[in-house]
Amino acid sequence: MIWHIAKRELYDNLSSLRFALATVLLLGLMLTNAVVHLREHPERVQRYRDRVSQYQNHIASHAANSLYDLAQEGPGNLHKKPSDLRFCAEGGEAFMSDRAWAGHHRWSTDTLKSFWILTYPSATPNRDNVRPDVTKVDWGFVIGYVLSLIALLFTFDSISGEREHGTLRLTLANSIPRHTVLIGKFLGALISVNIPFILAVLVNLLVISTSSDVHLGAEAWGRLGIIFLIAVLYTCLFLALGLLVSARVQRSAVSLVILLLVWVVFVVFMPSTLVSIAGKSTPSGPTFDFSERSWKIHGELRDEYSPRRHKEAEGSIKRIQIDGAYVTKDAEQQERLHEERLNQRIAEVHQARTITRISPVTIVQNLIESFAGTGFERHLQFLENVRAYVREFRTFIVDTDSADPESLHIFGVRTGMSQEPVNREAIPKFEDTLNLSKDFNTATMELLLLMLFVLVLLSGAYLAFVRVEV
């Protein structure tokens, strides 16, 4: 019986104006998305490759000099690998730096050079951009905004409209339980919303995958499948909302007004308003405060070590030891300061993101981002990769140094470390990877939240429909 009702709904919808308009709209959007991706992605990948080879050359040139040189210079710029699924979610990638700099030097004196530290440059994408600021047309936008609006437009009159026409009474006069009617209507609407969406997705993927410049692997297709399922789940949420309001309200016009207002508030305004309230209530310390602190640490260490250094004779073991301690301590403390600032910034973003989870559109965009391998969580993964690599690199330096019998094993000073050139093959290479299981872990919470929303709204719609007077 459910199928009977669903089929009736489907036939009703397929020949309607909204179906045609939704198809055209979604197709247009997804085509634009594909074309833009094909235009931008190959260039992005090329840039990444160039930078990676630059990084490798950088390492190789210092490794050829000596271990000290390599240890002092550091591995250099570590780059974030661009995701092949960037067309699914832009994820604000432009606002996050695509590199970490493991080679920041601050000072040098006649005999000493500061050791490299890991710093996190920030991206300033808009500084020289005078083009109008618009939302990127990615899957996240299409699903989050357009598809949700379409879902509401398909359901706002599904119960109130039938009541107005009197057909609801007719349907219920047959011996069909109400929940069957509701589920049938829900399924019918779900299928009719998804037909144009699937069509648009297929066209989009067809255009992208037939191009020779972009290659999608098996894992990417898996991720795309998950993103599609998330989109369906998200559509369910708005369909349930539409049914709920439609069942509660007597006239379909009123139902649409309510739904549109709810949509505007929750989808368009809620995310940004909440963030402005939450994220900006705790300003991070100004940057000059940061540089002041950095200078202070630098000065304190210099004042502490400078007199002690000059007491010892140049070239004596004692002097080398003091110099080494000075340089390593300086690098450690400066790096900790950078780390602290980054963590503070990340904590603020976390706080803001937690609050915006009230809005379903943020949830779904976060989900799409985490499966597309873009966005904030991905950036955190990248930073983790960077830190792991930096640890590995440092261990490698220590190990190589201890393997050299001529070295004094005192870090931070040229004379205290191995002078042998390093085999470039042996140096660990940084490779940024994406990890699907990690993505799942970060996404679980949001996935559950989305399901919860859907369940609550569906049961709300059920209760409203059961109690409705025809």
Added chain:
Amino acid sequence: MLITLVRRELLDNLMTFRFAAAVFITLLLVVANTAVLIKDYERRLEAYNTALKTHQQQLRERKTYSGGLLEIARPPNPLSIFNVGLDKQLGDETWIYHSYVPTLWDARMLGTTNPLLNLFSSIDIVFIFEVVLSLMALIFAYDAIAGERERGTLRLVLTHPVSRGQILLAKYISAMICLLVPLLMSLLLALILLTTSTTISLSTSDFLRIGGIIFSSVAYLSVFYFIGMLISAVTRRTGTALMLSMFVWGFSVLVYPNVIVAAIAPPYTSQARMVSTFDQIKQIWDELDRERKQFLANDAVPGEDPSFGMVKSGFAYEYFYEDSSVLYYHYGAGAHVEELNEESEPSVPHAQDYYRFLVPRSVDTAEQTWLVQRPALEAIFVQPAIVDRILLRFSPVGMYDAATQAWAGTDLHGLRDFFEAARKYRRTVIDYYYDKNAFRAREWFSADKGAVDWDSLPQFSFQRSDVRIHAERALPDMLLLLMMNLLLFMVILLVFTKSEV
């Protein structure tokens, strides 16, 4: 008769759920966001004031003319609360230096906030109106004619001796009154919030500009009401009218502006121009470098050090600064000698000669560079942005956005005003240096015989342009909006008079 009709429509509209909802939602969104926006503005103002203080302090610590850069900051625009435009996006701190002409592209951001927070989009009052008011206008309009036709009341009204134009006018007037209630109420509340904030002081000119924004909002609202009415006149059933209106709304507000900017390719072809211009600029500076080296070679004292070995304490600098992505290239050299090496006292007149030659030449070279750099920057960065904005104007949202940005002074023109002022100030400072004979003075590089007195240095102050200029800039878009209103009204009139009841 018209008044009777208006009254009837007004009573019909005022008692509806949609009217209550419109008022409630608009007020809620505008008040909540204004409070946040004011706070944000205050934070930016604070950052600006801190920057000013820092600049003052830096200037006091500078004892020679060439011993550092003069920095100036752009004050945040209070009307960015209405339409933020480019105000927060572009750099707001720049340098004044004799061998470099400041441009929009090499300005810095006052770095006080967390750059990662840019991940979240921010909104302004005009954006709320853009989305909510247009939706409201369509919701009010979709059944204006189709609904009456369905119910049969249209036939009833037309049996009276009323012209169809009058009916349309009555509907329009009453609906606009209903829509103006939430618009004006929310703006009033926003203004009250603005004036109660102690940090924001609005001048008469600001209020006139806000008036311009309100006027544009009304015109925008009316465009969408007309669009809804047209759909209502064309379609037979309210259901169809509603559906069509919603898709038109979704397309013109949500989809079109984003798609069109994404679809237009960024101008990669300009890469070649960028490279060739940068080479040209480099050549100009190479010329200076050659002359400089020649001057030093023909000189009695050997060496090229910008401080000629005079520094006992202090610092000296010499560098070519370049950033090819924004065509930024210049040569800077100078010193800040606190104490002079005793043995180098004889080379002081020599250094004076050197700087008397070098600095005016650098000033000229910088200006020569600017002549090359300016058209290139225009072609590479500004032209595509202008094309984008022209394309955006195919949607009423684009016109409205452009008009309100022009009124608020947060459009490209408004921001360029600041850099224009910065360039003018650079000239003023250079003239001041000439007056003071600074280039040949010992204080240009050394403070050992007394520091520079900065008290008489002209201060930088940035005055936003006059209301008249803002009005001129907003005029094209305002006219477009008004023309669109007129056009739509004519079309509706035509359709409605020809239609069968």
